Amino acid sequence: MAFYYPEPSHTFSEYLLVPGFTSEECIPDNVSLKTPLVKYRKGEEDCPISLNIPMVSAIMQAVSNDTLAVALAKEGGLSFIYGSQSIEDEAAMVRRVKSSKAGFVISASNLTPDATLADVLALKEKNGFSTVAITEDATPTGKLLGLVTSRDYRITRMSTDIPVREFMTPREKLITAPAATTLKEANDIIWDNKLNALPVVDDQDHLMYFVFRKDYAEHKEHPLALQDADKRYLVGAGINSKDYAERVPALVEAGADVLCIDSSEGYSVWQKKTIDFIREKYGDTVKVGAGNVVDREGFRYLARAGADFVKVGIGGGSICITRETKGIGRGQASALIEVAAARDEYYKETGVYVPICSDGGIVFDFHMTLALAMGADFLMLGRYFARFDESPTNKLMVNGAYVKEYWGEGSNRARNWQRYDLGGKNDLAFEEGVDSYVAYAGSLHDNVEKSLYKVKSTMCNCGVINIPDLQKNAKLTLVSATSIVEGGYHDVTLRTTGGGQ
Numbered sequence: 172m173a174f175y176y177p178e179p180s181h182t183f184s185e186y187l188l189v190p191g192f193t194s195e196e197c198i199p200d201n202v203s204l205k206t207p208l209v210k211y212r213k214g215e216e217d218c219p220i221s222l223n224i225p226m227v228s229a230i231m232q233a234v235s236n237d238t239l240a241v242a243l244a245k246e247g248g249l250s251f252i253y254g255s256q257s258i259e260d261e262a263a264m265v266r267r268v269k270s271s272k273a274g275f276v277i278s279a280s281n282l283t284p285d286a287t288l289a290d291v292l293a294l295k296e297k298n299g300f301s302t303v304a305i306t307e308d309a310t311p312t313g314k315l316l317g318l319v320t321s322r323d324y325r326i327t328r329m330s331t332d333i334p335v336r337e338f339m340t341p342r343e344k345l346i347t348a349p350a351a352t353t354l355k356e357a358n359d360i361i362w363d364n365k366l367n368a369l370p371v372v373d374d375q376d377h378l379m380y381f382v383f384r385k386d387y388a389e390h391k392e393h394p395l396a397l398q399d400a401d402k403r404y405l406v407g408a409g410i411n412s413k414d415y416a417e418r419v420p421a422l423v424e425a426g427a428d429v430l431c432i433d434s435s436e437g438y439s440v441w442q443k444k445t446i447d448f449i450r451e452k453y454g455d456t457v458k459v460g461a462g463n464v465v466d467r468e469g470f471r472y473l474a475r476a477g478a479d480f481v482k483v484g485i486g487g488g489s490i491c492i493t494r495e496t497k498g499i500g501r502g503q504a505s506a507l508i509e510v511a512a513a514r515d516e517y518y519k520e521t522g523v524y525v526p527i528c529s530d531g532g533i534v535f536d537f538h539m540t541l542a543l544a545m546g547a548d549f550l551m552l553g554r555y556f557a558r559f560d561e562s563p564t565n566k567l568m569v570n571g572a573y574v575k576e577y578w579g580e581g582s583n584r585a586r587n588w589q590r591y592d593l594g595g596k597n598d599l600a601f602e603e604g605v606d607s608y609v610a611y612a613g614s615l616h617d618n619v620e621k622s623l624y625k626v627k628s629t630m631c632n633c634g635v636i637n638i639p640d641l642q643k644n645a646k647l648t649l650v651s652a653t654s655i656v657e658g659g660y661h662d663v664t665l666r667t668t669g670g671g672q
């Protein structure tokens with residue numbers, strides 16, 4: 172007879188936290204959100220890689236490119252660059268993150284001199300940046316030919332088909348800095364010459380970075396930035412269980428700090444084979460996460476296979492239709508609670524702590540706190556990050572409001588068949604994700620700061636100031652459908668709209 176779980180499976184919104192005693196030390200400024208990313212042994216001083224905030228960005232085309240990776244690493248989190256692209260392109264994104272240093276930014280908007288004012292405006296609309304590098308081949312590291320900023324054109328006076336070469340500030344008029352310039356020196360040049368952006372070029376006059384006036388101050392404001400010993404940002408990369416023999420070496424060579432097998436269902440021999448390949452070739456020096464699983468058995472299989480962390484969640488993603496299409500999955504809260512218990516049990520048995528990541532389904536900021544309280548060591552978010560300036564997708568105006576595009580890896584748009592394929596035809600036979608819009612929400616920094624402030628405040632209400640204590644001491648209660656109604660405003664008529672999230 173089939174196995175039946177005795178209880179229905181639950182998700183985040185069906186739970187609430189019950190406050191604990193708040194002492195004088197429980198204030199948001201005292202809260203540390205530091206958390207382990209990869210496994211470590213009992214008694215080891217420090218986890219080999221820790222996050223400074225418990226957030227990683229989803230392995231998705233619409234979420235994790237190099238721009239978002241740098242922005243998130245500045246806050247103390249980590250991106251996993253999407254694997255549903257060619258090995259060369261993924262490695263190039265990793266390389267760009269690793270070659271961008273704090274305060275030095277790889278150019279995000281690039282055109283050739285043959286582009287038009289219309290192209291400049293379209294690029295600005297698309298990614299929000301007003302400085303456009305004009306390079307020989309429109310790449311961020313091409314030979315520098317000029318610069319366009321909003322000071323170079325007036326939309327009211329100029330035709331939009333005028334070529335860039337006619338109004339850009341040409342190379343010979345640009346003040347630039349050589350490759351070896353330090354951030355302090357760059358900042359001095361910016362102030363002495365009243366610049367907004369300083370291009371840094373190599374000895375062949377290829378563009379390497381920009382240093383922006385606004386970023387210098389901002390750089391000082393990122394005490395939690397996640398960096399390696401050479402002050403380069405940490406970055407992860409998605410791999411799959413098909414082409415790992417080629418993809419893994421390319422990503423390791425590009426400098427990826429941690430890998431993650433990206434699969435919709437990870438309790439499979441293919442994940443073990445992928446980990447075996449990595450262990451044989453690199454031993455423990457290359458870190459790799461695995462998943463996704465939703466129960467104890469799945470966790471134990473991947474932990475024993477040698478995964479450095481295990482990702483939890485099937486069917487809860489905002490763009491996900493796996494449960495509707497295939498009838499597999501589990502409420503995210505139930506999955507997390509069971510897997511967290513399995514992780515603790517495994518730690519007791521073996522002395523190895525394998526962190527778990529709650530992947531998908533975080534809608535409200537309080538879901539973050541709940542997921543951590545339920546035992547997650549860190550959270551993977553897709554929709555959340557897709558809404559920000561730094562995500563790779565287009566910002567569009569739809570029905571009078573700005574939106575960003577967001578599509579699932581199992582949608583026809585992404586065609587990430589490696590994530591779903593179990594052999595047979597190498598193509599998506601059916602979709603497991605949708606192509607959608609999400610409300611545009613501004614900059615990553617502002618949003619992450621606000622969300623985590625809420626998490627910290629709630630932790631203080633629970634009487635804890637770090638994640639391990641939240642996991643140990645949180646008191647969670649299931650709520651009835653009727654008390655969910657009680658939780659929103661009720662029996663009043665709103666005078667103004669807004670508030671809430």
Ligand code: IMP
Pocket residue numbers: 229230231435486487488489490491492493530531532533551552553554555578579580581582603604605
């Ligand atoms: P979100 O944060 O709720 O948007 O969920 C993001 C997560 O959904 C990702 O990290 C993946 O685990 C999962 N996911 C991404 N694309 C798809 C898809 O097309 N179908 C099902 N799940 C997906």
